[in-house]
Amino acid sequence: MSGIWVVVEERDGRVSHIGCEAVAAGQKLAALTGLPVNAAVLGAQTEALAGEAATWALAKVARVEHPLLAAYTADGFTLALEQFFAVEKPDFVIFPHTYQVRDYAPALAARLGQVLIGDVTAFSADTAQPARPVFTRQLMQGRLNGAYRHSGNGACFISVQAGAFRADELQAGTAEVCSFSPTIEPAQIRTKPGERFRASAQTIDLGSAQRIVSVGRGIKDAANLPLVQELAAALGAELGASRPICDAGWLPLDRQVGSSGQTVSPKLYLAVGISGAIQHLVGMKGSQCVAAINKDPGAPIFESADYGIVGDLFEVVPALIEAVKAARQ
Amino acid sequence: MKIMVAIKQVPERDAQVRIDAAARWIEESGLQWALNESDAYALEEALQLKEKHGGEVVVVTAGPERVGPTVREALAKGADRAIHIDCADLGSRDALGVARLLAAALKPENPDLVLTGLQSDDLGQGQTGVIVAELLGLPHASLILHVEKTETGLTVKKELEEGWFQTIELPAPAVLTIQSGGNKLRYATLMGIKRAKTKEVRTVTAAELGVDAAPVVVLERVALPQKQKSTQMLTGTAKEAAAALVEKLKFEARVL
Numbered sequence A: 001m002s003g004i005w006v007v008v009e010e011r012d013g014r015v016s017h018i019g020c021e022a023v024a025a026g027q028k029l030a031a032l033t034g035l036p037v038n039a040a041v042l043g044a045q046t047e048a049l050a051g052e053a054a055t056w057a058l059a060k061v062a063r064v065e066h067p068l069l070a071a072y073t074a075d076g077f078t079l080a081l082e083q084f085f086a087v088e089k090p091d092f093v094i095f096p097h098t099y100q101v102r103d104y105a106p107a108l109a110a111r112l113g114q115v116l117i118g119d120v121t122a123f124s125a126d127t128a129q130p131a132r133p134v135f136t137r138q139l140m141q142g143r144l145n146g147a148y149r150h151s152g153n154g155a156c157f158i159s160v161q162a163g164a165f166r167a168d169e170l171q172a173g174t175a176e177v178c179s180f181s182p183t184i185e186p187a188q189i190r191t192k193p194g195e196r197f198r199a200s201a202q203t204i205d206l207g208s209a210q211r212i213v214s215v216g217r218g219i220k221d222a223a224n225l226p227l228v229q230e231l232a233a234a235l236g237a238e239l240g241a242s243r244p245i246c247d248a249g250w251l252p253l254d255r256q257v258g259s260s261g262q263t264v265s266p267k268l269y270l271a272v273g274i275s276g277a278i279q280h281l282v283g284m285k286g287s288q289c290v291a292a293i294n295k296d297p298g299a300p301i302f303e304s305a306d307y308g309i310v311g312d313l314f315e316v317v318p319a320l321i322e323a324v325k326a327a328r329q
Numbered sequence B: 001m002k003i004m005v006a007i008k009q010v011p012e013r014d015a016q017v018r019i020d021a022a023a024r025w026i027e028e029s030g031l032q033w034a035l036n037e038s039d040a041y042a043l044e045e046a047l048q049l050k051e052k053h054g055g056e057v058v059v060v061t062a063g064p065e066r067v068g069p070t071v072r073e074a075l076a077k078g079a080d081r082a083i084h085i086d087c088a089d090l091g092s093r094d095a096l097g098v099a100r101l102l103a104a105a106l107k108p109e110n111p112d113l114v115l116t117g118l119q120s121d122d123l124g125q126g127q128t129g130v131i132v133a134e135l136l137g138l139p140h141a142s143l144i145l146h147v148e149k150t151e152t153g154l155t156v157k158k159e160l161e162e163g164w165f166q167t168i169e170l171p172a173p174a175v176l177t178i179q180s181g182g183n184k185l186r187y188a189t190l191m192g193i194k195r196a197k198t199k200e201v202r203t204v205t206a207a208e209l210g211v212d213a214a215p216v217v218v219l220e221r222v223a224l225p226q227k228q229k230s231t232q233m234l235t236g237t238a239k240e241a242a243a244a245l246v247e248k249l250k251f252e253a254r255v256l
Helices: A017-033 A047-053 A074-088 A099-111 A222-235 A243-247 A278-284 A300-304 A313-327 B037-053 B065-077 B095-109 B128-136 B190-196 B238-252
Strands: A004-008 A037-043 A060-065 A092-096 A117-124 A134-139 A144-150 A156-160 A176-180 A192-198 A211-215 A238-241 A268-272 A289-294 A307-310 B002-007 B009-011 B033-035 B056-063 B081-086 B113-117 B140-149 B153-159 B164-171 B174-178 B201-205 B217-223
Touching: A004 A017, A004 A074, A017 A037, A017 A092, A017 A117, A017 A156, A037 A047, A037 A074, A047 A060, A060 A074, A074 A099, A074 A176, A092 A099, A099 A117, A099 A156, A099 B095, A099 B128, A099 B140, A117 A144, A211 A222, A222 A238, A222 A268, A222 A313, A238 A243, A278 A300, A289 A300, A289 A313, A289 B238, A300 A307, A307 B238, A313 B238, B002 B037, B002 B065, B002 B095, B002 B128, B009 B065, B033 B037, B033 B065, B037 B056, B037 B065, B037 B113, B037 B140, B037 B174, B056 B065, B056 B095, B065 B081, B065 B190, B065 B201, B081 B095, B095 B128, B113 B128, B128 B140, B128 B174, B140 B164, B153 B174
Parallel strands: A004 A037, A004 A092, A037 A060, A060 A176, A092 A156, A117 A156, A211 A238, A211 A268, A268 A289, A289 A307, B002 B056, B002 B113, B056 B081, B081 B201, B113 B174, B140 B174
Antiparallel strands: A117 A134, A134 A144, A144 B217, A192 B164, B009 B033, B140 B153, B153 B164
């Protein structure tokens, strides 16, 4: 067994931010278990990425390199890591919980008879079983936390949620760089990925907005949107929305806040009728001040809010519009 | 085109969840249940493909007897028949265990396409479809918003992060996990509800499928999350709470 392996992803020629967070998580797990921690970089050309990873406190950095890994495919990445881990026999494998990882890591784990513990937010070990840490992940759209433990033999696969571990706690050092060349035939890559594209030119930049009023399912009907539009106008705020509102076509996609939409960091983020699924929270957690109005006292949005009002938005918002207008006169 | 759609029954979105006495899962008695949201979109995509290309839509689900109404709902929307994998221990199976059940039920059907939702609204693991593809030896694509049948296979629109998309071509048969929002969901018509009553629902047990339940990963405990911030809850009438919020935003947070 070779300890902990962190599989990092590239973004704009560097290790992605969440990739750095995953390495920091790996160093933390190493401290907890006493195992060595390593990183693997995948691609057709990995020298620069490996060079960056080699400046961190890791035992080894492996360049898993093959021309067929130039563009991401689930088949290519699964094959490459299946072969690499057959040699390395890791105790733990850590991924950043990205869309790409969600596309292949469950298949890779299954191929090795394992199950990925995905979207992990924390881990700890009890003294009875130091080698088998407990991993926390969210359940029921963030309303509950679940404690998971790997019980079988072989590697324990986890992916870590964006923001759960801190990239600035990454320990610097030096690592030995090694190479691994997987055997991949073109016919084994069954999917053909095309170019990335955006649906339409983004016209609304919520990222630079100072105040955002965001609306969610609680608004019930498109016909009720003028209510929150009026609140946004009173506050001098941009209007944002959670995914279901844009899915329903009630507001254009470029008003969507969250992992599949825009990431925002306004001074004030006012969430109206938004329960606060994690996909939404990752898009707004950089906000300076968060206020939330929701009828469900157990809504996860209240966990991340500075101020909360439990109530019917159709009563609270009109009152709020009046109060804001009075206060801003 | 024979399209199979793996669906899951989950607690209704607004359901008040209580942790069960053993703190292993939620208290299921008294809960309202619904079709998992992204599975509803998977079903919609399947029905639209059938309308364009003909064929059959078969829904597959695993769960205890209570899944009946959810299966009937799928049939009422237009699925032709259903396979119910009867198992009361779904919660003690991990993602691989559940995928093994589904794959065992799917394989003898030789589908041209398997669709399922991106993730369940209760466990939220987002793994089932990807593992089913692996177990069936089929190519897959995840987070799909749109599916087009081509002469050689499929062209799909995949969602990436931060508002980006990608077109992917893959051969059929394949497994696709469907993201919410790609289509407008239909409602069951009265005629559909009536017809659903006569449609075939075949029940098989986990034992008949030859799939055991031994998990690799165990959910040992559930708990309420710790608050990340100390939230000030503002109470009173709507008017009082609104006034208090404006006061706080103006003088405490200074963001007005």
